[in-house]
Amino acid sequence: MIKDAYLAGLQEGQAEQxxxxxxxxxxxxxxAEKMKWDETLTKELVRAMYRSFDFVTLNEAADAYRGSIY
Structure with missing residues (x-):
């Protein structure tokens, strides 16, 4: 019963996000802020990621993560 309530809440929360x-x-x-990166480095990261959105599919990005050492 508790498991069912948990799963229902989890699914509802995921649907809203x-x-x-x-x-x-x-x-x-x-x-970047948590790691105390300076504004210049954070901007470089954001710009590089933004450009990647146009050239890398979601699956390619997921594969890059799964194939990384992280």
Whole structure:
């Protein structure tokens, strides 16, 4: 019964969240701020990621992550 409630809440929460390029860039900016990167380096990261959105598919990006050492 608790498991069913948890799964229902999880599915409902996922349905309300929308993943998009701005969300991805937001995560990158938050991570850069947490690591105390300066503004110049953060801008370079955001610009490089933004350009990648036009040339890399979601599957290619996922494959790059799964194939990385991270």
């Amino acid at each position: 929308e993943w998009n390029n701005q969300s991805c860039l937001g995560y990158a900016i938050l991570a």
